[in-house]
Amino acid sequence: MVNSFVVLRDIIENNALTLNDLLSKFEFPAIQELSNSNLIEESKGVVSVTEEGLAKMKPFKVDNAIIMAAGMGSRFVPYSYYIPKGLIEVNDVPLVERQIIQFRDAGIENIYIIVGYMGKQFEYLAKKYDVKIIQNLDFATKNNISSLYYANKEGILGNSYLTPSDIYIEDNVFHQYEYHSWYATKYFEGKVSEWGIECDDTGLINNVSKSAVNQEAMYGTAFLSKSFTKVLAEKIVDLYEDESFSQWYWEDVYIKFMNELRLYSNLSAGESVLEFECYEELREFDTSYCKNARNPLLDIICKELDCSLSDIHGITPLKVGMTNDSFKFTVKDADYVFRVAGEGTDVLIDRYAEAKSYEAIQHLNISDEIIYFDPKKGIKIAKYIKNAKQFTEEDIEVMIGTIRKLHESDIEVEHKFDVNERIEYYFNLCESNEAKYYPGLLDHYDKIREIRDYVDANHNELCFCHIDPIVLNFVWSDDKHHLLDWEYSAISDPYLDLAMIVLFSYLPVNETDELLRLYLEEEPNEYQNALLYAYCSLVGVLWALWTQYKETRGETYGTYGIDQFKWSELYYDEFVKVTKVG
Structure with a gap:
């Protein structure tokens, strides 16, 4: 049937073929078999498919094309x-538009685009090409398994092309009819991070590995038959609410x-x-990007360097x-x-x-080297710290020594x-x-009023603080250490820096x-302990509210916000124990 299918498809897609045209492409026995079976006929020198032949092809008719455009394309910085990524122009045409045009040229009328990240930027396509836009509401927390989930919810999975929006297809590979499910594959030399495959003699994939080494790999677009998408959708629905599968691709489901x-x-x-995969590859293919980025x-x-x-x-x-x-x-090595x-x-x-802070700390020689800073846009260029190694909890004495040195530096900023x-400000933003508050957070927000009054009345002498001196912002470079990310730095209580360390690392009371x-550098008294506990409780509320605000903008941070809230409650209780307040 495969040979007959290909001949019938070719006749349908090229409606003015002569017998000689067909003989130049296919073996005579295949054509003769179709004619003898009354599936094709010749009239006035032109071969066409009969009604019986069209009925034979009907189960193989492509229902639609589904373009997945929900991902962030995070590797394609700084464009992303x-x-x-699907809207990046290549040879003056956005990638996704090229695919839409190719689908339409192949006779595919029903085209769906599943969007998520910056989804509004795709909306113009609905009017320009009469395509339907489908929202993937889970794009930020799940991989492309979520796009198939929403396609299934819309009831559009059938005989469907499935393709990512960010690939460039040189020659049109799409058709009105497809015989069976397939995935585009490509041979790669060496090792690549693509799904490596092994096939039997018929081309059926019977093994898939996470990478390919001198072999064919799954690459780009696919066609999935109605029977395939039915089973695939059932499996995705079964797995979808299980968080352990949230970062799966639909291909992972297929492999399973x-x-x-x-x-x-x-x-x-x-x-x-x-x-x-990156700007350099794009620039090599479309040389206009060498002159206009x-x-x-x-x-x-280009300007600053x-x-x-x-x-x-x-x-x-x-x-x-x-x-x-x-x-x-990298520029010039x-x-x-x-x-x-x-x-x-x-x-x-x-x-x-932040810009003023960088100016103020320059003489300390502990930060990264700033090359360019635009405070209006919040962007900066800094020298990359070579051989950098992240601090660990074992480097706590170095961290504390650096922070103490900073507090004793007599740096003054306005x-x-x-x-x-800040707590009040973040609350008003929420x-x-x-914002949809974590259960109990509003009650706790009211309860910490006494702590807020306490630190106002009992704070230490203010000094220049980093405000975010967490372990991730310290790095070693050879024998020198650096403290990075000074965007919150300001005049404040030095204990606030300590509280930030405690809350980020979720330190228990004894370690605090x-x-x-x-x-x-001496044993703290109860007053000093109480003040640090107070700041720890306030910092937990601060970052919980910060997270709640960011979540209103569609960003997700897992359990970070609620964990900060819970730690705030813990240190509130410790503060009450010491001060007998509450």
């Missing part, structure tokens, strides 16, 4: 900060249930697929922080880090104050960090954005007492 899901390799389709951050690099776009190499996203994004890059202000941080952080004022002893 401003635009979904391969014995029930038959998928074939399509090597010819894979040869037409290109995927750009279409990205403001790359333009800033006096270089051309072709001088920029090795762009790599760094581990995403809770407040900002950053990427590493020197490495740098570009910090980009996170979404919504304009209402959380005073970048002009801006202050008043924890009570209120104005209709030891931390204070290290800082004071």
Whole structure:
């Protein structure tokens, strides 16, 4: 049937073929068999498919195309900060538009785009191409298994093409009819991070590995038959609420249930697929990007480092922080880090104050070396610290010594960090954005009023503080240590720095007492313990409210916010024990 299917499909898609045209493509016996079975006929020199032939092909008719565009494309920095990867232009056409055009050229009318990250930017496509937009509400917490989940909820899974929005397909590989489920595959030399496959003699995939080594690998687009998507959808629904599967791709589900899901390799389709993993690959393929980056951050690099776009190499996203994004890059053999202000941080952080802090600490020589700082946009370029190694809890004495040195430095700046004022400010942000509070948080917010009054009346002498001296912000470089990320730094109570360490590391009370002893270099008294406990409780509420506000903007931080709240309750109880307040 496969040979007959291909001949029938070719005749349908090319409706003016002559017998000679067919003979130039296919063996005569295959054509003769179709004619003898009354599946094709010739009239006035043109071969066409009969009604009986069309009925034979009906089960193989493609129902729709589903384009997955919900992902963040985080590897494709710095473009992904401003635009979904699927909307990046290649040869003057956005990647997703090229796919839509190819589907339409193949006769696929029903096209769905599943969006999530920056989803509104795709909305123009509905009017321009008459496609339907489907929202993936779980894109931030789940992998592309969630896009198939929402496709199933919409009832659109059938004989469906399934393709990511961010691939470039050179030659159109789509058709009105498909015989069986397939995945585009490509042969790779060496080891690559693609799904490596093994097939039987018919092309049926019978083994999949997490990487490919000198072999074919799954690459890009796929066609899934109605029987395939029915089983796949059932499995996804069964697994969906289990958090252990949240970071699965739909391909993981296929692999888990391969014995029930038959998928074939399509090597010819894979040869037409290109995927750009980074700006340099895009620039190599579309040379217009050598002159016009279409990205403001790359333009800033060229201006501030006096270089051309072709001088920029090795762009790599760094581990995403809770407040900002950053990427590493190389220009003329020197490495740098570009910090980009996170979404919504304009209402959380005073970048002009941050700039003043960097100026104030410059003589201490403990921070990263700033090359460029734009306080209006919250972006900065710094020298990359080579051979950097993260601090661990074992380096606590060095951390405390560094913080003590900072507190004794007599640095003066005009801006202050008043924890009570910040708590009130974050609470008002939550209120104005209709935050859904953790159970008990509002009651606890009212209860800590006495602690807020206590620190106002009993705080230490104020000094310049880092405000976020957590273990992740300390790094070793050879024999020297650095303290990074000074965006919250200001004049404040030195105990606030200690409380930040406690709450980030979730230190129990006995370790908090030891931390204070290290800082004071003597045994603390009850008054000193009580004040630190008070700040620990306030810091927990501060970051819980900070998280609640960020969650109103669609960001997720797992259990961080509620954990901060719970630790705040713990240190409130400790404060009450010592002071007999409450």
